[in-house]
Amino acid sequence: MQAVVMAGGAGTRFWPVSRRAKPKQFLQITGRQPLLVQTVERLSPLVEEHSIVVVLGEEHLDEAAGLLIGKDIHLLAEPVGRNTAACIGLGALYLGHLGLTGPVAFLPADHYIGDVPGFLRTLEAAARLAEDGSIVTLGIVPSRPETGYGYIKREGGPTDINGESAFQVAEFVEKPDLAAAERYLAEGTYYWNGGIFVARQDVILSEIEEHLPLLSQGLKEIGASIQTDSFDETISRIYQGLPSISFDYGIMENTRRDVKVVESRFGWSDVGSWLSLYELRASEHDLEGNLKEGNPILVDCKKSFIAQRGKRKVACLGLEDCLVIDTADALLVADIRRSQDIKGIVELLKGAGEGNLL
């Protein structure tokens, strides 16, 4: 089995800890390792290192190389971000040139997975199903009527694959409103689309050829230059002009192939905000529901996330539902329930010419 780890995100949601130079996948926000390293290392029972391709932004190549030092992993830099279809296509193309043609797991680099053995079992079942040319997504069993994710609707009864339940996919559904999300949750035939799927690399490339011909054309030009002197020049020139479209929208919603979903219950989170990180780390909360990093002083605080990441002493009094993230050069204080809106602050910083803080 092979893997393409998608590490191209530029996220601002964890500002002030995440910065342009160090987006979420490079942060050590859950556990002891940065998310990218966790993503790669949890694959090791299933995927050999030299069968992993990490696709990432050119500007993050050094950061990733440093984190993955000593590992025989392929780092593939995109000159610019062109959404997931291009990223996935590039990864598939590269694996083909390496002569690796088995099922490929395509995974975001910045997700949290609680139950790693469960995750690997699910992935293995998906790989088994993908061998015949199917595209097999992992469907996260929803725990709340989340409006921030897309959904996968299943149809028919389950097929058992080594104890895992697989279904035919009826349709992919874009992010719903709350009423629809509540209905999906009640119906029990919908999964969250976590963006993890398994398919053969040749299947990916032929799907791109069929549905995204411009992207396919560009990838072929890039492919022809792999392992030649003109690779850097070619990818730089071609990538700019590639269509920016998501794989879900460009391929998944249009494919005529067999699309399956494997029911997934391995404690998944996309760690999409400070609030979701706070919730994810519930086992570290104190009796009042506070999550602390560093050594802050708390008096009468509850349900708050207080991170002392700089050298300054942080002291908090009487806070509730509060997020305090103190770093060496910037401080964020927010209502933690508003942590989806941190983008607004980053936009203001941009507008104020505070680029050094981004």
Place this chain on the structure above:
Amino acid sequence: MQAVVMAGGAGTRFWPVSRRAKPKQFLQITGRQPLLVQTVERLSPLVEEHSIVVVLGEEHLDEAAGLLIGKDIHLLAEPVGRNTAACIGLGALYLGHLGLTGPVAFLPADHYIGDVPGFLRTLEAAARLAEDGSIVTLGIVPSRPETGYGYIKREGGPTDINGESAFQVAEFVEKPDLAAAERYLAEGTYYWNGGIFVARQDVILSEIEEHLPLLSQGLKEIGASIQTDSFDETISRIYQGLPSISFDYGIMENTRRDVKVVESRFGWSDVGSWLSLYELRASEHDLEGNLKEGNPILVDCKKSFIAQRGKRKVACLGLEDCLVIDTADALLVADIRRSQDIKGIVELLKGAGEGNLL
């Protein structure tokens, strides 16, 4: 007219801006000058510089000398704090040795006064009344049922002194509970005791002799050493053993002299907490009721006080009634309505051996 400015406070209420080495009277928290400098300078139309004695802690002598440089003001250091009776007695003693025997205004160094001309008119009326040996307090007209101050109850009708209204004092009342404070406010014959009063220096010393004989004895020994080589040694030795008692409790509540109160409406505050400072500076609030220092970024915040006093960028999102004070080495985030309880944080810091932050 002379003045004794009491600058001995060690306050922790403005942590992390106030520290042991720099308590409130040395902070620039209202207007452009530290409170001590404002206190001294607002006296200038009434009191000549060389008739002002500032009594303060030994450890703050350098700080005060720096702030008052170029002014012909007497700085008198207490080796240790021994409450207001000792401080007032020492000031009175010292003025006597300078040959200054007119009415003396005794004033805390760390109060805010909004209407300086009004304050000076009130003080002048009080000085006029004090000439005959009366003790004359300034009674602040209360604006709310405050339980944090002592009260002064007047009796009888007013005497007009150049347009100011003076009354006999019926009694001094300790800090009341809320029900009593509400009654005082409704009755209209009670004032806040702001701790400002006027009396002749010989009156002060004879009152101390009558009611606080131990303090009187100590002051006499110190007095005998003034302008001799043994002054420093004497005051160090004697001051330790002086009784620690407030002037209100030791003298005002027991005196048999004539005690008067001049009604005061000059926009007074003891600036007792971050909340009171926030309220005091209402004219600087933005439309959402936020008070900003430095250049913080605020998104959807209201009724909050955000001070960026260090070099770090401060960004706030969705806050209400929140206090954020960021300094070079410490950060405070609090519910601003809890700002009376900051002492608790200072105690914890002390217990945690973080003395460098105090």
